[in-house]
Amino acid sequence: MNIRFDFVVHWLYAILWALLAISGFAMVGAKYGWILNFSYATADYVHRLSAGLFVIVTLASIVYEVWRSIRNDNKYLAWHVIGRSGYQLFTFIVTLILIITGALIWICIEFNMAGIGFALFVHEYISYIALASVIWHIYMKCHALTWPKKADSRKQKA
Amino acid sequence: MLNKKKINFWRLAFIFTALVISVLFLLWNAPAGPKASMMDTSMGNMMKGKHLSGITIYDLINGMEYQEQMREMHSHHQGQSPIIFQLSYLTTAAIFLLLPFIIGGAVILGIVWIK
Numbered sequence: 001m002n003i004r005f006d007f008v009v010h011w012l013y014a015i016l017w018a019l020l021a022i023s024g025f026a027m028v029g030a031k032y033g034w035i036l037n038f039s040y041a042t043a044d045y046v047h048r049l050s051a052g053l054f055v056i057v058t059l060a061s062i063v064y065e066v067w068r069s070i071r072n073d074n075k076y077l078a079w080h081v082i083g084r085s086g087y088q089l090f091t092f093i094v095t096l097i098l099i100i101t102g103a104l105i106w107i108c109i110e111f112n113m114a115g116i117g118f119a120l121f122v123h124e125y126i127s128y129i130a131l132a133s134v135i136w137h138i139y140m141k142c143h144a145l146t147w148p149k150k151a152d153s154r155k156q157k158a
Numbered sequence: 159m160l161n162k163k164k165i166n167f168w169r170l171a172f173i174f175t176a177l178v179i180s181v182l183f184l185l186w187n188a189p190a191g192p193k194a195s196m197m198d199t200s201m202g203n204m205m206k207g208k209h210l211s212g213i214t215i216y217d218l219i220n221g222m223e224y225q226e227q228m229r230e231m232h233s234h235h236q237g238q239s240p241i242i243f244q245l246s247y248l249t250t251a252a253i254f255l256l257l258p259f260i261i262g263g264a265v266i267l268g269i270v271w272i273k
Contacts, residue, residue: 052249062263
């Protein structure tokens with residue numbers, strides 16, 4: 001069985017993004033608090049833990065992409081989360097903004113309310129854009145949700 | 159007319175809609191009313207309204223005057239279980255140790271991709 005790095009990273013990224021979105025929107029305010037039954041503490045822990053893993057997965061993708069660049073490997077990887085154009089580039093930029101503003105919220109909570117206000121505002125509104133883009137992405141790529149037919153059954157038909 | 163190629167998307171959308179309606183139905187009678195009336199806005203908008211009106215770039219960089227106020231706020235959260243604290247340290251360490259590498263890698267990729 002041939003397991004591709006970009007395929008594994010794509011689905012890890014998708015699971016972590018879903019966890020971050022659910023816990024993040026549950027923390028946005030009372031109007032979305034129902035997502036996790038108004039348990040802001042649970043949302044906070046899930047968001048922190050998922051954020052740590054999300055950063056690790058993002059770094060792994062960046063290292064892989066840099067390694068490909070060093071090897072002059074320009075092959076298009078359809079499943080990869082980051083890339084030089086299209087939705088992959090959009091994902092890369094949005095990921096960087098979310099990680100940097102998320103880290104700013106993390107730092108500024110100790111001493112700077114204005115900093116938190118700025119980072120939180122950007123973090124929240126970028127998340128809405130990212131959520132809309134993910135729905136569009138699923139719509140465009142929904143053929144990938146079809147379970148692949150086994151090679152044997154194809155041979156039998158032939 | 160419904161595009162047959164996109165049927166999987168609509169199936170997924172139906173499942174999510176059903177999930178959301180179920181959650182809202184189950185929470186219909188939950189004691190969330192008072193909380194919602196107290197904070198019926200998003201956190202980003204609330205922070206913007208409270209702390210970003212008339213703010214300057216200088217305030218974003220130099221916010222040390224809040225330190226005492228924030229320290230007091232955090233002192234109320236000290237009674238949490240050790241696992242939560244360890245988890246918090248671990249995730250904080252992971253994020254802040256890896257962040258420079260992410261930014262560095264992004265800069266390298268930016269240069270390589272533009273070239």
